[in-house]
Amino acid sequence: MKKIITLIGLFIVMAGFSQTKNKTADALFDKMWYLEAAKAYEYAIKGGDRSMETLQRAGDSYYFNTDMQQANEKYQLLIAEYPNEVSAEYLFRYAQTLEGIQNYELAKKWLKNFSKKAEASDARKQNFSLQENTIEKIMNLEPQFTLQNLAINSSYSDFGPMFYKGQLIYATSIDSSYAATRRYAWNDQPFLSLQLGKISPSQSDVSHVRRFSNALYSKYHEACVAFSPDENTIYFTRNNYNGKLGRDGKGRNNLKLYSATAVTKDDKTSWENIQELPFNSDEYSVGQPSVSKDGKQLYFVSDMPGTIGSTDIFVVDILGDNKFSQPKNVGDKINTRGREMFPFITDKTLYFASDGHLGLGGLDVFESPIKDGLFEKPVNLGAPLNSNLDDFAYIVNEETNLGFVSSNRKSGKGDDDIYSFERTPICKQQIKGFVFNEITKGKIANATVTLYAANGEKLEETTSGELGEYQFKTPVACSTSYKIEASKQGFTPLVLPVLTQGTSGETVVDLGIKSPLIVKEDGILKIKIGIIFFDLDKSNIRNDAAIELNKVVLLMNEYPEMVIKIESHTDSRARDNYNLILSDKRAKSSRDYIISQGITAERIESAIGYGETKLINNCKNGVPCTEEQHQQNRRSEFIIIKM
Structure with a gap:
C-alpha cells in the first residue's frame, strides 16, 4: 500500500x-x-x-x-x-x-x-x-500522544525508524541519485535506502547526516532494521532481487532478512559479513525485524507456511553463528486473518501495526503488554497516534516515553512520513472496596453503590456482593475528584467525596453506612425502635407495637446470623413484684411475636422482664418525677448478642 x-x-x-x-x-x-x-x-x-x-x-x-x-x-x-x-x-x-x-x-x-x-x-x-x-x-479514547512531523521527511516515502547509538536509522527513497530515473513502478517512487539521522537535544526532531552504510546499500530496497543489544549486529530487510525485479511464480516479489557485523577501526564503523538468515525462502517473504532486549529472540513478519492471515508476526531464538531456532508464530491473540506488521519488542510490551484488529482505518498501532511471559489482549493506542490511514513502525524509549512512528496520513509532507512523539500514559484508577455497617462493622450485601463525577454526572451503578464487596468497571482518572453513594433500605444513604490515587492502580474506598435501627449505647449494640405501647395491665401486642417489632424482624432477616436478647422494664410506680411479672410477660410476648414472623426461636437468646430493677434515672419508689421521666424507664430493649 x-x-x-x-x-x-x-x-x-x-x-x-x-x-x-x-x-x-x-x-x-x-x-x-x-x-x-x-x-x-x-x-x-x-x-x-x-x-x-x-x-x-x-x-x-x-x-x-x-x-x-x-x-x-x-x-x-x-x-x-x-x-x-x-x-x-x-x-x-x-x-x-x-x-x-x-x-x-x-x-x-x-x-x-x-x-x-x-x-x-x-x-x-x-x-x-x-x-x-x-x-x-x-475514537473516544483519551489522547496520549503529541506528534511532530520531522524535518527529514520528503515528498517520497520516509519510514521505519530505529534507534542506533543515540541516533536514528530510517528508510527513505530520497537518496536514489544512483540512477535518477530508477523508479519503483508500483508507486512511481525511487527505491529505498537506509539513512542516518541526528536526533535533536529535545528528541522531537531529526536532521539528516548521511547514508547509513555503503556496504549495505544496493540497487534495490533496504529498510526496516534492528540491532543486537550491543549494537554490533544489524538485521535488515532487503527485497529478493535475484534476476529482474518482478513477480515470482506465485505472484509476489519476496523480502528477505540479512545480518551484518560491525567492525570498528579508527573510530569508523563498517558493516561486514553480510549474510542471509537461514529461514529466508524464495517461496515467501521475511522482513521487519525486532530484537528482544536480552538479545535472545528475533521477531519478524512473514507470510510463510503457518501464517494465519496475510502476514503474521513470528519469532525465532538467536543461537549464534547465524543459527536460529525454527520460526514460531506468536499466536492468534496477536495475529489475525489481516495484516500484522512492524513488531517492536521491549521487555514489557509488544508493539505492532495491524488492520486485523479493530482500528480507525488502514494499519493502526497496537500494544500487547507481556504478563508472565505471555502476550495480553492487544489494545489500540487511539488517535492522534492512529489515523484513518496507515500508522506503523512504532518505536519508543519506555523510560522517557519518547519515540517515533510512521504514517501516510494526509497532513504529512508526502507519502510516508516519520513523526516524533511524546507519550503521556493515561493514568487510570479502578475504584473498589466494601460496604459495611458503620456501627457493627459487619459487611453489607446487596447495597446499591453509585459512582458520580464531581459535576454530579452518574457514571456507573453496581451492587455489593455477598461479602459486601463492590468494584466499578468504569476506569476513572488519577488524582481526580468523584463522589460515591451507598444506599440500602433500612440504612441512611452515604455520599462520600473521593480523590483517586495519583498513579495507575486501584483506589480502595470502604463505605460505612448506618442503620437507624442499630445503635451503640455504653458499648452495647442495640436495635433501636420506637416505644412499644401496651394496654394498661396487659401484655398482648397491639397493632402499633407490631409495627415497631416488624422492624426487628426486618433487621434480623437482613442479618441471618444475628442473635438478640429482649429485656422489658417498667417505671417504679405500682408494686415491685407486680412490675417484675408484667414486664416479663411483655418481654415474652415480644419474643413470641417475632418468632411468629418467621425468626427461629434459637436466635432469641432470652426474653426477660426486669420490672423496676434497672431504672435509668433516679425515679425510685417515693421519688417525685414527671411523666416524661417515668417514661424513660418504661422501655423494651433488643440487645444484639451476635451479628
Missing part, C-alpha cells in the same frame, strides 16, 4: 486472482505497477467492462496505493453489481476504505456484514462483531 508501499506491498499475496479480458491492465497489475494498472482498468470500465474480476482489480490497484477514495468507489460498484458473489475479504476491504475516508458509521455496518460472511476461524469475525469493540470507543 502507498505507505511503504514499496515494502509492505511485497507481502501482499496475489495468487488466485482471476485474469480479466484486459491483457494490458493485467500485465501491469501482475508486475505490481498499480498506478498504471489503475488507469488501464478505468479505461476498461468506461468501455463497459464491469466484470467482477475487473472491478476487484481496479479497486485493488487503488487500495494497494492507499487511494481510499478511488478504491471505495470501485469496491462500492463491485458490491452493487455482485452483492451475493463478493467475498468476505472484499467486504473487509470496502469497510477499510470507508474508514479511510472517515465514514465510520457506514464502516461499522460493513464490518458487521463482513463478520456475518467471514469464516468461523477468522478471528476478525468475532473482533468486529462484539458490542464492546466499537470504532466510537477507539
